[in-house]
Amino acid sequence: MTLLETASRLRPPELGPDEVRLRAIRQGGNSVEAFRAEIREWLADHWGEERAIRHRRLAERDRGWDPEFSRELGAKGWIGLGWPKAYGGQERSPADQMVFVEELAYAEAPLQVHQMAEMVVGPALIAHGTPEQRAEYLPCILRGEFSCALGYSESEAGSDLASLRTRAERVGEKWIIEGEKMWATNADKASHIWLAARTDRSAEPPHAGISVFLLPLDTPGIQIRPSMSMYGKTFSTTTYQDVAVPETAMVGPVNGGWRVITSALAAERMLIGRLVGVLQRVFDKILDHFRAAESGPQHLGHQADTLAKIGGLAADIEAARQFVFRNALLLQSGRIPVHEAAMTKMFAGELQERLGEGGLDLLGSAGLLSEEPGAPVAELEHLLRHSIMGVIGGGTSEIQRNIIATRGLGLPR
Numbered sequence: 001m002t003l004l005e006t007a008s009r010l011r012p013p014e015l016g017p018d019e020v021r022l023r024a025i026r027q028g029g030n031s032v033e034a035f036r037a038e039i040r041e042w043l044a045d046h047w048g049e050e051r052a053i054r055h056r057r058l059a060e061r062d063r064g065w066d067p068e069f070s071r072e073l074g075a076k077g078w079i080g081l082g083w084p085k086a087y088g089g090q091e092r093s094p095a096d097q098m099v100f101v102e103e104l105a106y107a108e109a110p111l112q113v114h115q116m117a118e119m120v121v122g123p124a125l126i127a128h129g130t131p132e133q134r135a136e137y138l139p140c141i142l143r144g145e146f147s148c149a150l151g152y153s154e155s156e157a158g159s160d161l162a163s164l165r166t167r168a169e170r171v172g173e174k175w176i177i178e179g180e181k182m183w184a185t186n187a188d189k190a191s192h193i194w195l196a197a198r199t200d201r202s203a204e205p206p207h208a209g210i211s212v213f214l215l216p217l218d219t220p221g222i223q224i225r226p227s228m229s230m231y232g233k234t235f236s237t238t239t240y241q242d243v244a245v246p247e248t249a250m251v252g253p254v255n256g257g258w259r260v261i262t263s264a265l266a267a268e269r270m271l272i273g274r275l276v277g278v279l280q281r282v283f284d285k286i287l288d289h290f291r292a293a294e295s296g297p298q299h300l301g302h303q304a305d306t307l308a309k310i311g312g313l314a315a316d317i318e319a320a321r322q323f324v325f326r327n328a329l330l331l332q333s334g335r336i337p338v339h340e341a342a343m344t345k346m347f348a349g350e351l352q353e354r355l356g357e358g359g360l361d362l363l364g365s366a367g368l369l370s371e372e373p374g375a376p377v378a379e380l381e382h383l384l385r386h387s388i389m390g391v392i393g394g395g396t397s398e399i400q401r402n403i404i405a406t407r408g409l410g411l412p413r
């Protein structure tokens with residue numbers, strides 16, 4: 001009996017309950033692909049080449065921010081895809097949401113006006129907000145008319161967010177906020193900030209003394225100081241001096257902010273799919289370049305090396321996509337991916353660096369051209385500068401590795 005025959009007689013391995021559920025969900029793949037086709041058709045009408053080029057000509061700091069496009073998405077009903085229908089969403093599956101995020105990223109569609117509100121604020125308000133807060137904010141988030149920056153990090157509290165020091169004290173019927181936040185992306189453009197503040201200084205463990213507030217960024221006492229990042233966008237230091245907000249600005253219970261922050265994380269994980277769409281787009285541009293150059297001798301000198309690099313990157317991008325879809329399937333089967341999401345974030349984030357560096361190896365110094373006419377892959381240089389977001393923003397790669405080892409593999413902290 002040949003090895004193949006022997007193998008074919010072996011019983012397939014027993015499937016765990018997760019795998020059974022995942023297989024069942026995979027069979028629904030056709031509807032996901034139909035949704036993908038619908039998205040592409042809509043994008044062709046609403047984000048055609050001409051509009052995309054006009055947007056690309058904006059200064060780097062303004063790219064990605066397009067209130068009109070956000071309103072159009074809202075009018076189509078494509079903001080809040082995963083939200084419950086009872087709150088105006090579509091209850092679309094995580095797989096649909098992933099495909100949506102990936103397709104819009106691939107098309108370079110600008111989502112920053114509404115994205116944090118949709119992915120972080122909305123789901124947290126649905127889970128923890130009061131009926132009044134939901135009535136006030138959810139409809140305008142769904143219309144694409146509400147923008148929000150995230151005020152978590154401080155100079156001494158990034159990876160260890162629980163040690164944050166910005167504080168809020170109750171005085172009469174108000175909360176008075178004092179402190180300073182760092183790195184808030186889009187705080188110079190957004191209307192509101194989603195702020196984590198300490199409401200109990202002696203809480204043990206420290207994360208048990210944190211509360212979350214949603215407040216307008218034009219509240220008296222807030223100062224916003226934007227800084228330019230190496231990838232051409234601003235992020236801001238925001239300072240809070242005697243900032244008075246009503247009790248209704250608090251989301252969730254007093255000192256219950258940690259649960260509010262972590263409950264929004266599952267939705268935030270969808271954003272990793274966006275990165276895969278971006279990587280695929282830049283990779284396809286690199287391929288286009290080499291395909292177009294096939295007839296010219298200039299790129300063929302190191303052909304074997306070139307092919308090996310391209311093949312390796314293709315495999316990595318496909319692996320990142322599989323990570324992302326596995327998270328979607330786990331969510332769909334009712335499990336919150338924790339270490340799986342950390343693996344995805346780490347792998348896709350670091351792949352952004354590898355693709356940027358690999359692309360430069362492949363294209364040589366021409367790969368550094370971006371705005372200039374004749375740039376072989378105009379997006380590549382920016383992708384590399386932006387890769388700091390993939391390996392630091394939203395939790396560093398080192399922290400993701402720790403999560404995999406402790407939460408995933410059960411090793412002691």
Ligand SMILES: Cc1cc2nc3c(=O)[nH]c(=O)nc-3n(C[C@H](O)[C@H](O)[C@H](O)COP(=O)(O)OP(=O)(O)OC[C@H]3O[C@@H](n4cnc5c(N)ncnc54)[C@H](O)[C@@H]3O)c2cc1C
Binds near residue numbers: 182399
């Ligand atoms: C592009 C970008 C956009 C961002 N946007 C926002 C935003 O909108 N809102 C916001 O609130 N924040 C934002 N941030 C901040 C981001 O969340 C923090 O930078 C991140 O959490 C890391 O914190 P830190 O910079 O204080 O580094 P630190 O926590 O001081 O870490 C420094 C180094 O030590 C390592 N390290 C720390 N602890 C451990 C550990 N336990 N084990 C192993 N290694 C460790 C880290 O991996 C890192 O290499 C943004 C950051 C970037 C880069």
